[in-house]
Amino acid sequence: MDNEWFERRTYRSSDWTVDRLVELKRRRGSTISLVIPARDEAATVGGIVARVRAQLQEKAPLLDEIVVMDSDSADDTGARARGAGAVVHRVGEVRPELGHHRGKGEAMWKSLFVTSGDIIAFMDADLVEWDTHFVSGLLGPLLTEPGVSLVKGFYDRVLDRPGTAGRPHGTGGEVSEEAVSHEGGRVTELVARPTIALRWPQLSGVVQPLSGEWAVRRDLFERLSVPTGYGVELAVLVDTALRYGVDAVAQVDLGRRAHRHQSLRGLGAMATELLAVADRRAGIDHGTDAVRIRQFGAGEQRGQPLNSTVSVVERPPAAEVGAGDAEVLEGVVGRC
Numbered sequence: 001m002d003n004e005w006f007e008r009r010t011y012r013s014s015d016w017t018v019d020r021l022v023e024l025k026r027r028r029g030s031t032i033s034l035v036i037p038a039r040d041e042a043a044t045v046g047g048i049v050a051r052v053r054a055q056l057q058e059k060a061p062l063l064d065e066i067v068v069m070d071s072d073s074a075d076d077t078g079a080r081a082r083g084a085g086a087v088v089h090r091v092g093e094v095r096p097e098l099g100h101h102r103g104k105g106e107a108m109w110k111s112l113f114v115t116s117g118d119i120i121a122f123m124d125a126d127l128v129e130w131d132t133h134f135v136s137g138l139l140g141p142l143l144t145e146p147g148v149s150l151v152k153g154f155y156d157r158v159l160d161r162p163g164t165a166g167r168p169h170g171t172g173g174e175v176s177e178e179a180v181s182h183e184g185g186r187v188t189e190l191v192a193r194p195t196i197a198l199r200w201p202q203l204s205g206v207v208q209p210l211s212g213e214w215a216v217r218r219d220l221f222e223r224l225s226v227p228t229g230y231g232v233e234l235a236v237l238v239d240t241a242l243r244y245g246v247d248a249v250a251q252v253d254l255g256r257r258a259h260r261h262q263s264l265r266g267l268g269a270m271a272t273e274l275l276a277v278a279d280r281r282a283g284i285d286h287g288t289d290a291v292r293i294r295q296f297g298a299g300e301q302r303g304q305p306l307n308s309t310v311s312v313v314e315r316p317p318a319a320e321v322g323a324g325d326a327e328v329l330e331g332v333v334g335r336c
């Protein structure tokens with residue numbers, strides 16, 4: 001591990017007060033967009049937007065815009081987010097001539113066409129244990145260190161609170177702190193971290209390489225190709241370090257985070273997307289934008305194959321996308 005990088009580029013969110021960040025932003029003439037990609041997050045997105053808006057727009061003028069990218073939601077995500085004060089875009093309606101893909105990365109890539117901040121902070125919409133320092137805490141290194149272009153959040157990751165199954169995190173008051181499991185981040189531990197150790201050990205000091213809470217300079221993000229699905233975090237981290245050196249990356253301790261967990265099969269698909277990102281950057285071309293995976297049922301369905309397709313498409317750098325380039329882009333750049 002690059003201990004020197006860790007020492008140099010690891011911060012705590014408490015290193016800057018919000019007032020100090022507002023002052024730094026004003027002095028530098030920076031503008032800051034918060035983007036929240038959300039698919040079917042009606043249960044949580046309104047509360048998240050409302051809290052961020054109250055603390056980081058109304059109480060302190062830190063964020064210039066709060067944008068929710070509604071990623072093909074079938075529930076009330078858009079209405080809840082709008083009701084709480086966010087600007088909401090349906091991903092498929094943004095630059096429709098560029099085509100549309102499902103997935104988180106697609107929502108983040110399309111956000112580049114509807115936001116204007118020169119710094120963009122991203123935050124997931126399924127958080128149940130978090131606070132507004134998950135946004136403000138990411139900004140300090142970008143506002144004080146010109147060499148830093150990407151800031152990753154890190155935290156303890158709650159996997160389970162025994163006795164609270166089926167209840168939202170944060171409502172299990174009777175559970176002792178010792179009983180809370182911090183073994184969350186299963187894809188991080190079983191796929192991302194081992195991959196980084198093997199391929200990019202210079203990044204092994206990054207505590208949460210897949211964290212959905214990160215901030216980036218627009219002029220960096222729009223120069224990177226962007227996987228349309230869950231590969232976006234690994235791709236942005238690796239490509240930033242390969243292109244600009246590991247010192248362009250910083251990380252900030254944000255405390256503790258809990259979120260809605262996906263099924264193990266869902267995580268299997270996510271892991272496939274991450275491995276596709278890693279292979280592509282190692283020059284391995286699988287010759288397809290849609291990988292077929294076979295998983296298997298359990299119990300009554302034991303041994304029954306469950307076949308699905310995982311998209312591994314990547315969008316080209318947004319900076320290379322001009323008006324009228326649509327035909328170059330559809331489906332694309334899959335194997336760039």
Ligand SMILES: O=c1ccn([C@@H]2O[C@H](COP(=O)(O)OP(=O)(O)O[C@H]3O[C@H](CO)[C@@H](O)[C@H](O)[C@H]3O)[C@@H](O)[C@H]2O)c(=O)[nH]1
Nearest residue numbers: 037038039071103104107124125126210211212230233262
């Ligand atoms: O098609 C999608 C899928 C997800 N999301 C949103 O993206 C965020 C994160 O998605 P989630 O399914 O909660 O991902 P996790 O299981 O939490 O995955 C972790 O690991 C992923 C892979 O690196 C990261 O993308 C995530 O941010 C990180 O939280 C949430 O706001 C989702 O609503 C979309 O906008 N579109």
Ligand SMILES: O=C(O)[C@H](O)COP(=O)(O)O
Nearest residue numbers: 184185186187188210261
């Ligand atoms: O980031 C990850 O590793 C995946 O989102 C899985 O997280 P979980 O184990 O906390 O559900």
